[in-house]
Amino acid sequence: MAWTGKILRVDLSSGTCIAEPLNMEWATQYLGQRGLASKYLSEEIDPTVDALSAGNKFIMVTGPLTGTMASTGGRYSVVTKSPLTGTIACSNSGGFIGAEMKNAGWDMIIFEGKADSPVYLYLENEKAELLPADDLWGLSVWATDEALHRKHQDPQLRIACVGRSAEAGCLYAGVINDLHRAAGRSGVGTVMASKNLKAVAVRGTRGVGNIKDPVGFMQATEAAKQVLADNAVTSQGLPTYGTQVLMNVINEVGAMPTRNMREVRFEGASNISGEAMHEPRKSDGKPNLVTNAACFGCTIACGRISTIDKGHFTVKNKPEYWGASGGLEYEAAWALGSDTGVDDLDALTYVNFLCNEDGFDPISFGATVAAAMELFEMGVLTEKDTGGLEMRFGSAEALTRSAELTMTGEGFGKELGLGSKRLCEKYGHPELSMTVKGQEFPAYDPRGIQGMGLAYATSNRGACHLRGYTVSSEVMGIPEKTDPLVTDGKAGLVKAFQDATAAVDSAGLCIFTTFAWTLADIAPQIDAACEGGWTMEKLAEVGERIWNLERDFNLAAGLTGKDDTLPKRLLKDAANTGPAQGRVNELDKMLPEYYELRGWNVEGVPTESTRQRLGL
Amino acid sequence: MHAMKVTLKLYASLTRYLPPGSGRHEAELDVAEGTTPAAIIDRYKLPLELTHLVFINGVFVDRESRDETELRDGDQLAIFPPVAGG
Numbered sequence: 297m298a299w300t301g302k303i304l305r306v307d308l309s310s311g312t313c314i315a316e317p318l319n320m321e322w323a324t325q326y327l328g329q330r331g332l333a334s335k336y337l338s339e340e341i342d343p344t345v346d347a348l349s350a351g352n353k354f355i356m357v358t359g360p361l362t363g364t365m366a367s368t369g370g371r372y373s374v375v376t377k378s379p380l381t382g383t384i385a386c387s388n389s390g391g392f393i394g395a396e397m398k399n400a401g402w403d404m405i406i407f408e409g410k411a412d413s414p415v416y417l418y419l420e421n422e423k424a425e426l427l428p429a430d431d432l433w434g435l436s437v438w439a440t441d442e443a444l445h446r447k448h449q450d451p452q453l454r455i456a457c458v459g460r461s462a463e464a465g466c467l468y469a470g471v472i473n474d475l476h477r478a479a480g481r482s483g484v485g486t487v488m489a490s491k492n493l494k495a496v497a498v499r500g501t502r503g504v505g506n507i508k509d510p511v512g513f514m515q516a517t518e519a520a521k522q523v524l525a526d527n528a529v530t531s532q533g534l535p536t537y538g539t540q541v542l543m544n545v546i547n548e549v550g551a552m553p554t555r556n557m558r559e560v561r562f563e564g565a566s567n568i569s570g571e572a573m574h575e576p577r578k579s580d581g582k583p584n585l586v587t588n589a590a591c592f593g594c595t596i597a598c599g600r601i602s603t604i605d606k607g608h609f610t611v612k613n614k615p616e617y618w619g620a621s622g623g624l625e626y627e628a629a630w631a632l633g634s635d636t637g638v639d640d641l642d643a644l645t646y647v648n649f650l651c652n653e654d655g656f657d658p659i660s661f662g663a664t665v666a667a668a669m670e671l672f673e674m675g676v677l678t679e680k681d682t683g684g685l686e687m688r689f690g691s692a693e694a695l696t697r698s699a700e701l702t703m704t705g706e707g708f709g710k711e712l713g714l715g716s717k718r719l720c721e722k723y724g725h726p727e728l729s730m731t732v733k734g735q736e737f738p739a740y741d742p743r744g745i746q747g748m749g750l751a752y753a754t755s756n757r758g759a760c761h762l763r764g765y766t767v768s769s770e771v772m773g774i775p776e777k778t779d780p781l782v783t784d785g786k787a788g789l790v791k792a793f794q795d796a797t798a799a800v801d802s803a804g805l806c807i808f809t810t811f812a813w814t815l816a817d818i819a820p821q822i823d824a825a826c827e828g829g830w831t832m833e834k835l836a837e838v839g840e841r842i843w844n845l846e847r848d849f850n851l852a853a854g855l856t857g858k859d860d861t862l863p864k865r866l867l868k869d870a871a872n873t874g875p876a877q878g879r880v881n882e883l884d885k886m887l888p889e890y891y892e893l894r895g896w897n898v899e900g901v902p903t904e905s906t907r908q909r910l911g912l
Numbered sequence: 913m914h915a916m917k918v919t920l921k922l923y924a925s926l927t928r929y930l931p932p933g934s935g936r937h938e939a940e941l942d943v944a945e946g947t948t949p950a951a952i953i954d955r956y957k958l959p960l961e962l963t964h965l966v967f968i969n970g971v972f973v974d975r976e977s978r979d980e981t982e983l984r985d986g987d988q989l990a991i992f993p994p995v996a997g998g
Contacts, residue, residue, distance in 0.1 A: 528961070528994035537924055539997030544923045544937065548990045550970045566936055571924060575936075598997075626997045765998050772996045773965065777972065811996040875970040 297506050298360035298825035299323055300403050304424055306417060308491050309350065309409030313417070313424035318403050324828045325911065327835075329359035330386045331802035331842040333375035333404060337384065338845060340406075343853035347379035347483075348490040350410035356397065356456070356496065357405075359804025360826050363398030363504035363592070366517045367524055368806035370395045370592025377853070378482040379490075380467045380660070380715055381734040381758040384849040387470065387484045388762070388801055390591030390599075391477030393454040393498055400500025411492035416444070416457070420499045429494040436460055436653045436703075437472045444497050457495035458485040459654030464705025466713030468660035468736075476622025476652040477591065482735060482757050485655050512824035520809075520817045521595050527812035529774070534598040534808065535588050539626035540570030542739075549771055549780065550874020551744030552630070553737065555637045555689050556666040557730045557863075560741045560871045564639025568629050572641055579605050584641055586620045596808055600624060602645050610646040610696050622652050627761070630739035631662025636669060637689035647699040654703035660715055663736035665698050667716040667728055676723045683707040727864050733758035733855065742862065742881040743871040745770050747778070747786040749881035750890055753860045754790070756846035762807060764794040774811055781875060783882050787889035795839035802842060841910045844894075844902050848912065857900030860887060915942050916985035920952060925993050926963075929956050949989055950979035958991065965992040 301318045319336075326332040333355040345351040354376045361369040372394025378385035397405070400421050407417075414429040432440050437459040444455050454474060462469030462485040469485035470478045479485075507513045524530040533541050546552050547565040554562040566572060573585040582603065589599030602623025604611050611617040624632075624645055632644045651658040665687070671677035672687035679686065683701075685708060687694045701709025711719055716736050720729035730737050735758025742749030747766035755763040766789050770780040778789060796815055800807050803822055815832040823830035850859075861867075866881045891898060895906030902912070921938040922930050930939050943952070949966050966973045967990045973981055983989060 528964070529996045533924065533993065533995045534997065537995070541924055541995045542997040545965065545992055545995060548921070548967055548970050548992075549972075571927060571937070761998055767998065768996060771965075772994075774996060777974065779972075808996075808998070 297508055297827050298364060298504070299328065300398065300401050300506065302402055304402050304405045304419070306405060306407045306424070306426065307409050308407055308411040308415065308426070308493060311411070311426050313426065315422070325838070326842060327360065327799065327802040327838050328403065329357050329362070329371065329373045329802045329804055330375065330388070330798060331838060333357035333373060334384060334386060334842060334845055334849070336404070336406065337375055337377070338849050341377065343377070343849050345377060347377040347382065347487060350491070352377050352487055354407040354484070354487050354491060354493070355404060358394050358398045358403055359802055361821065362804030363395035364507070364517070364804070364825060365514070365593065366805060366821050367521045367593060367595040368591070368809050369804050370594065371804050371806055372397060373801065374471050374479040374484040376484055376487045378484070378757065379486050380483040382853055383733055383757050383855060384846050385482035385484055385757050386801070387479035387481050389471070389473055389477050389479040390594070390806060391474035392592045393456050393473040394804070395592040396454040396498045396500045398500065398504050399502055400498055401502050405496070407491060407493060410490070414492050414494050416493065416495035416497060418448070418497050421502055432494045433463065434460065437655050438475060438653050440495055441475055444495060448497065450499060452499060454498045455495055458489045459656070460704045461654045461656040461702060461713060462486050462489035464710065464713065466656050466702060466705060467715050468657040468713070470655050470657050472652060472655045478652070478655070480657045481659065481760065507825050508827055509824045513821070516820040516824045520813060520821055523817055524595050524809065524812050529811040530596045530809070534596050537570030538588065538598045538600045540573060540600070540624060540629055542626045543569035543629060544571065545771065546740060549744055550871065550876050551741040551771070551780070552634055553730070553739060553741045554634050556635060556670040556728065557737065557741065557865055558670070560744055560874055560876060562634035562637070562639070565634060567639040568633040568641050568644055573600065573602065573623065577605050579607050584645060585623060591806070594806065596806070598808060604642045604645050604649070608642040608646070610643055617646065617649055621649050624648050627738050628658035628662070631659045632695065634739070635662050635666040636695050638692050638695050640692040643692035643696050647696055650699045650703050656702060656713070659738055660736040661699065661702060661712070663730055664712050664716040664719060665695055667720055667730065668698070668712065669694070670728055671720070671723050671725060676725060681708065730863055730865070731759055732862060733859050735759045740767050741871070742866055743879050744874060744876035745780045746783050746881060746886070747780070747789055749862055749866065749883050750786055750790045750886040751793070753862055753883055753887065754890060756843070756850060762797070764790045764797060765807070766790055766793050768811065775814065781879065783885045787886050787893055790890060791893050794843055795836050797839070798842040799835040799839035802838065837910070841912065844906065844910055844912055847902060851901060860900055914945050916945060916983070917941070918943055918947070918983050918986070919988045920956070921988060921990040923990070923992050924995055926958060926991055929958050931956070943983065947983050948979050948981055949973055949983070952989060953978070953991070962993040963991050964994040
């Protein structure tokens with residue numbers, strides 16, 4: 297079996313680190329990572345608990361294929377209750393620390409309670425200890441990473457930590473690992489900081505063994521890698537342009553949310569696109585993009601490593617930002633760019649650097665700035681509120697200064713750090729918050745891509761593209777093309793994407809493989825690694841079980857079917873241009889069918905027979 | 913037969929197939945009435961396997977309709993290779 301069979305339970309209140317066996321019955325029902333940790337969280341905490349209290353738990357978890365030779369098998373997730381949404385949160389990250397955790401011999405680390413003063417976990421194979429982090433508190437992610445590497449004198453130490461935004465209470469702070477990979481959404485970093493847990497430093501040298509059928513596993517992973525190598529998206533599009541290749545496509549189909557989702561096309565899109573990142577700058581003749589980069593075991597390598605023009609106003613006298621670092625991916629470029637109306641590639645890259653440096657989600661941040669800009673232009677928010685900042689759409693200065701304030705929770709940055717929902721409520725216009733369940737939208741306007749409206753409305757962690765990415769079918773034609781403006785069939789499409797994604801997220805694999813792989817490519821890899829007879833059908837069933845488990849958590853936390861909705865703007869105000877001109881999102885045509893397909897009653901509650909069928 | 917103007921937009925790895933003197937991603941073309949996306953793909957020698965997504969004014973044109981759908985004056989024809997992200 298590819299699970300290590302071991303969990304580390306860290307009680308921050310008492311300072312103990314205790315090993316315990318993994319519940320193997322749950323592993324066969326929930327696979328690993330997102331599913332398995334959601335099961336533990338559901339069993340161990342009261343869903344109504346205050347997310348930032350000691351009663352919440354914070355789980356770092358790998359999947360059975362994490363750390364193996366499977367392509368992209370380097371993923372790990374952070375699972376907790378979200379302070380941003382009040383829902384269950386699962387944020388998935390790549391980089392190297394997930395594989396390192398597995399190499400150290402652990403499937404999962406469960407943090408509970410709260411430390412009296414700042415600490416970090418040092419994990420070296422079976423040795424686990426909590427060490428003081430008073431000297432790290434107040435440091436950025438990058439400074440913390442450097443300090444821990446220096447202290448332990450181990451360049452191969454893998455580190456995940458929170459930055460100053462999380463310490464300052466930003467509700468969408470993430471956990472950053474390996475300097476610029478992020479468990480980015482839903483404020484999982486805020487929970488980590490609330491426990492006085494600054495960092496987790498891991499060194500694992502044991503290797504990942506325990507494969508059920510080693511020869512079969514080598515054959516299955518090799519065959520699957522060939523599928524990625526033969527597919528134009530995973531072998532050419534993503535390594536060359538990254539996810540940013542989407543900027544022009546989504547703009548072309550008129551689904552590019554612009555200026556707080558008032559419009560659906562951005563005139564500056566081509567200036568901040570994946571193609572633009574390859575173009576030589578006028579000042580020094582060098583492109584924004586330095587190279588692509590891969591996470592552990594990945595044969596796609598979509599990561600962006602970028603530089604900023606040294607003469608740009610944001611970094612003119614700041615040589616610390618002149619080096620290469622994690623560059624823009626599509627969602628960040630959209631939120632920081634199109635949604636705020638800013639098409640200055642260097643400014644966006646600078647803000648992206650700050651998001652990595654101090655660990656806050658560029659999607660929620662960009663969308664919150666966009667809401668602030670709309671409130672400001674309406675005259676509701678004034679310079680008195682913003683500390684003198686002129687929050688106008690298109691202002692790179694306003695955007696970059698907002699990021700500098702949010703990264704440490706200074707001045708108006710404290711308010712921006714609470715997210716768009718709380719900001720818009722405070723200034724009397726809750727309808728201007730482009731959120732579902734309190735979480736900000738990603739980069740696809742559901743008026744132009746109807747299925748995404750249903751995916752957003754029903755996502756178990758609030759507005760999110762990674763819970764059911766029907767864009768793949770509706771725009772890109774993967775696995776087959778559907779019409780983005782049609783609602784028929786979308787309920788089934790959304791459910792199928794949601795269930796399959798939950799399974800992939802629980803395996804230790806990256807969701808980007810699914811632009812080439814189907815469950816038919818994934819099942820043989822899991823089955824060769826793990827006991828349990830892992831077929832495509834079983835994976836789909838496990839995905840559905842996970843989806844319902846998350847739903848049950850949210851219902852118990854106090855959410856209802858009424859929360860499965862979209863902002864009025866998307867349901868009432870028609871798109872102003874493009875193929876969707878005159879259209880709104882027709883959620884009401886899709887939601888009842890979706891509930892029925894899910895086996896839920898009309899109020900969105902799983903029926904008794906659904907629960908029984910899934911063993912919940 | 914009347915001449916019409918259409919805008920050809922090529923992205924990602926297809927950008928290099930734009931005629932000399934084009935903008936970053938687009939060129940304005942004079943074409944005869946009745947011209948189809950397939951005819952333009954042929955004229956600019958776009959590798960067929962890279963013409964994954966074809967849009968006229970943002971609306972997808974499937975592979976079977978590329979040599980049947982006639983462009984109209986002022987149309988925007990955008991073509992993308994296989995791409996995805998998220």
